[in-house]
Amino acid sequence: MTAFTLPKWYDLHTHLRQDGLIAPIIRAHLNMACCGVVAMPNTKPPAAKIRKDDPLPYTSIEEYRELILRSGGDGFTDFIVPLYLTKDTTPQMIADGAKSGLLRAVKYYPPHGTTGADFSTALSGLIQSGVIKALEDHNILLCVHGEEHGMASEDYFSRSSNAEEYFYRERMPRLIEEFPKLRVVCEHITTKVAVDLVKKSGGGVVANITPQHLIYTVGHLLQGLKYHLYCLPLVKFAEDRQALRDAVLDPNNTKFFAGTDSAPHTVKATECGCAAGCFTAGIAPQLYAEAFEMAGADLSQSAQQKIFEKFLCHVGPDFYGLEKPKGTFTLVKEPQALAKTETPDGDITPLPLGLGQKTIPWSIKA
Ligand code: DOR
Numbered sequence: 001m002t003a004f005t006l007p008k009w010y011d012l013h014t015h016l017r018q019d020g021l022i023a024p025i026i027r028a029h030l031n032m033a034c035c036g037v038v039a040m041p042n043t044k045p046p047a048a049k050i051r052k053d054d055p056l057p058y059t060s061i062e063e064y065r066e067l068i069l070r071s072g073g074d075g076f077t078d079f080i081v082p083l084y085l086t087k088d089t090t091p092q093m094i095a096d097g098a099k100s101g102l103l104r105a106v107k108y109y110p111p112h113g114t115t116g117a118d119f120s121t122a123l124s125g126l127i128q129s130g131v132i133k134a135l136e137d138h139n140i141l142l143c144v145h146g147e148e149h150g151m152a153s154e155d156y157f158s159r160s161s162n163a164e165e166y167f168y169r170e171r172m173p174r175l176i177e178e179f180p181k182l183r184v185v186c187e188h189i190t191t192k193v194a195v196d197l198v199k200k201s202g203g204g205v206v207a208n209i210t211p212q213h214l215i216y217t218v219g220h221l222l223q224g225l226k227y228h229l230y231c232l233p234l235v236k237f238a239e240d241r242q243a244l245r246d247a248v249l250d251p252n253n254t255k256f257f258a259g260t261d262s263a264p265h266t267v268k269a270t271e272c273g274c275a276a277g278c279f280t281a282g283i284a285p286q287l288y289a290e291a292f293e294m295a296g297a298d299l300s301q302s303a304q305q306k307i308f309e310k311f312l313c314h315v316g317p318d319f320y321g322l323e324k325p326k327g328t329f330t331l332v333k334e335p336q337a338l339a340k341t342e343t344p345d346g347d348i349t350p351l352p353l354g355l356g357q358k359t360i361p362w363s364i365k366a
């Protein structure tokens with residue numbers, strides 16, 4: 001039976017939420033040997049100011065950090081809450097935040113483009129206001145949800161292009177050119193266009209990739225309308241998935257790393273639509289191992305285990321400058337049964353279970 005031991009890892013893009021969800025969700029992360037996270041700031045209200053004493057009507061990253069710590073996050077080696085960029089973000093806020101040490105990263109969402117993105121503001125406005133320049137000047141990471149916002153439905157997802165491709169063709173190259181020292185994390189990339197852009201950019205531009213985008217294509221979502229696979233950016237085509245697979249399987253990979261975008265929703269399907277987000281907390285290393293195998297990796301071979309380890313444990317934390325974790329865990333090729341995660345606010349269905357799969361091929365031993 002294949003088994004291999006890895007250092008604990010950081011989930012560099014996840015959603016911990018608030019209220020009754022946060023403690024069980026953090027526990028799920030700790031249970032999958034996760035030693036820390038980048039916790040997305042699309043809370044209610046968003047974590048869009050730095051200090052509690054700032055009168056703006058948002059959550060502060062100071063408060064959200066405290067909530068995470070007292071909800072079990074004190075078990076993490078380290079974690080980062082990026083500042084949610086809004087129309088109220090100023091260059092002074094970035095400068096002050098950087099000086100205080102509380103601000104390490106910010107998050108750009110396409111306005112109204114996804115769950116919790118209603119407070120966001122267009123990238124052009126953030127460039128004009130000097131916010132992006134301040135990020136570059138103070139060495140604060142820009143985490144980007146790279147999808148064009150406000151597109152006509154015909155263009156949002158068409159045969160020739162989609163919202164992510166448009167963003168990585170039109171917006172990102174200009175951003176990088178105008179701010180060459182800006183450090184950018186392209187979040188949950190899904191297309192070959194995005195992979196190619198990251199590859200040809202300098203060392204300051206990197207990307208994280210979710211398990212679902214390595215495993216599935218849009219056909220898996222549409223055949224039977226498997227709404228548990230509905231997340232944003234959408235799963236794409238086989239060529240896109242192949243580009244993602246090639247990127248993570250490259251033995252010289254220094255740019256592509258794990259970030260699950262695990263996004264718990266107690267209600268996925270609604271009367272008139274579906275909440276975007278796949279829930280993978282608790283089972284992500286197992287799913288990444290499955291994804292690597294589907295991509296052709298032989299995880300019984302130590303050279304390929306090393307490539308997997310790079311993707312899961314090293315590339316991202318090195319870029320973020322995170323503390324090295326102490327413990328290890330072991331991935332075992334032994335089926336694991338799936339169950340819903342129970343929370344005081346309702347049950348959450350892990351992605352494979354939502355797709356009708358009762359077990360996954362890999363399990364974890366602490
Ligand atoms: O699918 C998604 N779910 N994409 C996002 O950008 C947000 C996330 C969420 O918060 O549920």
Ligand code: ZN
Pocket residue numbers: 013014015040261263
């Ligand atoms: Zn996300």
